[in-house]
Amino acid sequence: MPRLRALTLALSASLAAMVPLGAHAELKIAVVNVPQLLEEAPQAKTALQALQDEFAPRQREIVAQQNALKAKDEKLQRDGAVMAENERRNAEKDLREGQRELQRKQNEYAEDLNLRRNEELGKLQRSLLQEVQVFARAGTYDLIVGEGVLYRADALDITAQVLSALQQRAKTAPAAPKPAIPAKPPAPKP
Numbered sequence: 748m749p750r751l752r753a754l755t756l757a758l759s760a761s762l763a764a765m766v767p768l769g770a771h772a773e774l775k776i777a778v779v780n781v782p783q784l785l786e787e788a789p790q791a792k793t794a795l796q797a798l799q800d801e802f803a804p805r806q807r808e809i810v811a812q813q814n815a816l817k818a819k820d821e822k823l824q825r826d827g828a829v830m831a832e833n834e835r836r837n838a839e840k841d842l843r844e845g846q847r848e849l850q851r852k853q854n855e856y857a858e859d860l861n862l863r864r865n866e867e868l869g870k871l872q873r874s875l876l877q878e879v880q881v882f883a884r885a886g887t888y889d890l891i892v893g894e895g896v897l898y899r900a901d902a903l904d905i906t907a908q909v910l911s912a913l914q915q916r917a918k919t920a921p922a923a924p925k926p927a928i929p930a931k932p933p934a935p936k937p
Contacts, residue, residue, distance in 0.1 A: 774889045774890060775886070775887060775888045775889045775890075776888070776889060776890045776891070776892070776903060777883075777886075777888055777890075777891050777892070777903050777904070777905040778891070778892050778893070778896055778899040778903045778904050778905070778906075779879055779891055779892070779893050779904075779905060779906050779909055780893075780904065780906040781875070781893045781894060783906050783910075784875050784879075784906060784909060784910065784913070785868075785871065785872070785875065787910055788871075788875060788910060788913045788914075788917075789913060789914050789917035790871060790874055790875070790913060790916075790917055791871055793917070794867045794868075794870070794871055797867070798860070798863060798864060798867060801863065802856070802859075802860055802863075805852075805856050805859075806856070808852070809849070809852055809853060809856060812845070812848070812849050812852065813849060815845070816842065816845045816846060816849060819838070819841065819842050819845065820842055822838075823835070823838050823839065823842060875913070878909065878912060878913055878916065879891060879893075879909055881912075882905070882908065882909050882912050886905075891905070
């Protein structure tokens with residue numbers, strides 16, 4: 748029995764030592780919905796528009812090439828029966844080469860767009876993280892949780908306040924210069 752009492756006393760003392768001195772003070776905790784910030788922040792919309800502007804010329808070029816190939820295919824289908832054998836063969840070869848070139852351009856476009864989207868998303872995430880940290884310091888929060896929240900009371904969600912701060916920052920920030928569109932070197936002819 749004395750051993751049990753000594754063990755209980757030792758355990759109680761060690762638990763008391765683990766509790767920090769300021770533990771009785773309330774913590775100021777909040778939750779931020781990061782996906783909502785990424786979707787609704789004006790900085791996100793600006794980045795998306797910049798990407799669309801940057802890639803619009805290449806997208807128009809691809810659409811024009813698709814339309815030209817479609818017209819060639821229709822002409823071949825319509826006139827193929829009356830064409831000379833070598834003329835039809837050349838038209839088919841030209842169509843296949845055009846389709847391969849179009850596929851290559853579409854693949855390059857998709858890869859470049861994904862790369863740039865990931866770059867912009869990384870910048871945006873860093874910017875939003877900094878904004879949340881500034882907001883937390885100004886509001887004297889002890890902890891702000893983002894990802895992985897299984898439950899939260901609505902009163903803890905400060906996403907709307909952070910979005911408001913982001914909107915204010917977007918209004919007062921100078922307009923970002925449009926990124927220069929890098930010139931694509933002409934594709935080598937086989």
